[in-house]
Amino acid sequence: MSAPILSIRDLRVSFPTPAGLVRAVRGVNFNLEPGELVGVVGESGSGKSVSFLSIMGLLPPHAQVSGSAILAGQEMIGVDRDTVRRMRGKKVAMIFQDPLSALNPVQRVGAQIVEMIQSHQHLDDDAAHARAMELLDLVGLPQPDVRARQYPHQFSGGMRQRVMIAMAIANDPDVLIADEPTTALDVTVQAQILDVIQEIRRMTDTAVVFITHDLGVIARIADRVEVMYAGNCVEKAPVGDLFAHSNHPYTRGLLASLPVVGRDRLSPIVGAPPNMLAPPEGCAFRPRCPHAADECRGASGELVQAGPTLSACVRISEIGVSR
Numbered sequence: 001m002s003a004p005i006l007s008i009r010d011l012r013v014s015f016p017t018p019a020g021l022v023r024a025v026r027g028v029n030f031n032l033e034p035g036e037l038v039g040v041v042g043e044s045g046s047g048k049s050v051s052f053l054s055i056m057g058l059l060p061p062h063a064q065v066s067g068s069a070i071l072a073g074q075e076m077i078g079v080d081r082d083t084v085r086r087m088r089g090k091k092v093a094m095i096f097q098d099p100l101s102a103l104n105p106v107q108r109v110g111a112q113i114v115e116m117i118q119s120h121q122h123l124d125d126d127a128a129h130a131r132a133m134e135l136l137d138l139v140g141l142p143q144p145d146v147r148a149r150q151y152p153h154q155f156s157g158g159m160r161q162r163v164m165i166a167m168a169i170a171n172d173p174d175v176l177i178a179d180e181p182t183t184a185l186d187v188t189v190q191a192q193i194l195d196v197i198q199e200i201r202r203m204t205d206t207a208v209v210f211i212t213h214d215l216g217v218i219a220r221i222a223d224r225v226e227v228m229y230a231g232n233c234v235e236k237a238p239v240g241d242l243f244a245h246s247n248h249p250y251t252r253g254l255l256a257s258l259p260v261v262g263r264d265r266l267s268p269i270v271g272a273p274p275n276m277l278a279p280p281e282g283c284a285f286r287p288r289c290p291h292a293a294d295e296c297r298g299a300s301g302e303l304v305q306a307g308p309t310l311s312a313c314v315r316i317s318e319i320g321v322s323r
């Protein structure tokens with residue numbers, strides 16, 4: 001195995017609030033190999049966005065962040081803002097659910113891409129413009145020369161997301177973090193954007209972290225999956241193994257709640273995710289878990305091999321390991 005391009009160790013993020021400390025991320029470990037596409041999945045509020053925003057230096061200043069995230073050899077946690085800013089765009093880029101919020105409404109799309117290119121590369125205007133056209137073509141935007149002269153509001157949601165992807169890869173980053181980039185799009189457009197991301201990864205060998213609450217999207221696009229619950233990773237596996245041999249009750253619950261042809265009733269997980277002001281001790285899934293027992297109170301959260309997956313469930317042998 002090659003050296004990881006991103007290595008996160010014991011990442012913790014808390015937010016002081018009037019009600020107390022919100023413990024959003026509680027000891028995440030995560031490795032990303034060059035060129036691989038890892039899906040990060042979990043219900044809303046599980047700490048997916050906060051984990052990766054912390055690496056990008058994009059959390060509000062009052063956030064308390066500890067741990068380590070080494071990206072292309074550079075520590076990203078607890079270092080000065082300039083260092084993180086220099087890495088952003090050049091070594092790591094992020095795309096979001098709502099591209100409109102990340103685009104400047106009063107600047108032509110082409111000029112925004114040119115600016116992004118010139119902020120990290122010494123290219124003259126003609127060369128940067130040519131590169132912008134190439135990027136728009138790469139992300140499948142028809143008539144790039146016409147489109148480059150338009151403003152963001154003249155684009156559909158899917159086309160805007162293509163523009164965001166073009167900007168994100170403008171400086172050939174080692175890592176692209178995609179945070180629910182297709183969640184706001186209808187199914188057909190969503191599929192097209194997933195194709196664009198796959199295509200980019202084939203052409204550029206950029207490693208991708210794909211954050212989503214949607215296991216269906218993960219199944220389509222990821223090599224490997226990490227399942228998050230209440231600020232922790234509870235299971236990791238290659239994508240096929242996660243779907244066929246999941247070994248954590250939370251993941252099994254997520255899978256059982258997927259719509260499947262021929263199954264006419266969905267079984268959603270009962271209850272709600274915990275309050276992150278006071279998450280349950282031990283396994284945080286315990287209050288919702290059909291298999292919970294006393295020993296779950298003392299669960300450390302350590303991931304242990306169970307069949308083909310790594311699972312944080314301390315009772316998985318009793319419940320039944322799927323191999």
Ligand SMILES: Nc1ncnc2c1ncn2[C@@H]1O[C@H](COP(=O)(O)OP(=O)(O)O)[C@@H](O)[C@H]1O
Nearest residue numbers: 015022024043044045046047048049050051276
């Ligand atoms: N700025 C903030 N202040 C306080 N709590 C926050 C802030 N940002 C996120 N959180 C909390 O952190 C937790 C994780 O949020 P997030 O990472 O956005 O979840 P996800 O992306 O998995 O839906 C949630 O409980 C959320 O309410």
Ligand SMILES: [Mg+2]
Nearest residue numbers: 048049050179
């Ligand atoms: Mg999120």
